[in-house]
Amino acid sequence: MSTPLGLSVVYGVPRKGVPAAASFRAWVEAALRGAGRRKATELAIRLVDAKEGRILNREYRGKDYATNVLSFPAELPPGVKLPLIGDLAICAPVVAREAAEQGKAPRDHWAHLTVHGVLHLLGYDHVDDAEAEAMEALETRILAGLGIADPYAMAEHGN
Template sequence: MTVEPQADEAGIQTEIAVLSDLWDGLPEAEEIVRRAVDAVVARDDMTIPPDAELSVALADDAMVQRLNREYRAKDKPTNVLSFPAAHGPLLGDVVVAYETLVSEAGEEGLAPADHLTHLTIHGLLHLLGYDHETEAEAVAMEAMETSILAGLGIADPHATGRMMPDGPHARP
């Protein structure tokens, strides 16, 4: 099922495609994604291009594994992938894997909804130019995520240590 694109709070046209029935286990997923996008673009320190567009795919591990293998040469699923657009109003695509999200949430003692919020924010920050290739970049990106999540009443996912074995930083 694909939801029609909607302009979020700051004007980002966001299209959400639910590509797996597994997401029925988190029926509020589309609303969670929109709330996360709104929280990012509402920040005063965030530069969002005019007429920005975003595509979010709520997929399963098999699809994410195929994408991870094809674009990152890593033949395993990961929690989130970000695919920046080359140009134009499209920021890019964020793809989230349901099974990995639920598994990680359980391991970390997080609500799946909170973890989806974090992964959406993380993926969107990548599309806006944030990264964590160096320690300084990682610290800055984690601080941004923590601040945005706190504004949504969600605890710091980095408080118990880095939650980045192969994701949520996966990016081709």
């Protein structure tokens, strides 16, 4: 990565089966490059259990279940210029369960959800079909650069 990245990875779960901070750094850098971000960037990733994931999802999205990744874009006051783009909370047991259900390598699913979350922090979304298509295409291109197959192709073919 040619621009500085400040990344904090906080493990709120046991480390077994959860990628190392170096992997998260590589995935975040790939997402930033793929999205064309050329300036210094800071973010934090917290890896959570199902209980914390459910609490966060309920408090911030009004949904009473743990989800795979939550993005919290930075809300800086007007005129404040910092490289902070926000925080991600990734729920380890949900990621593991989804990877198994979808027949994906757990590491590939972790990478996908990290890229997906970073793109949300950069302002990408999937609330309508056109946005979803654009975001999925960008994710697929970024993941291909990491040697990871299209995560949406499996879903489309019922696997």
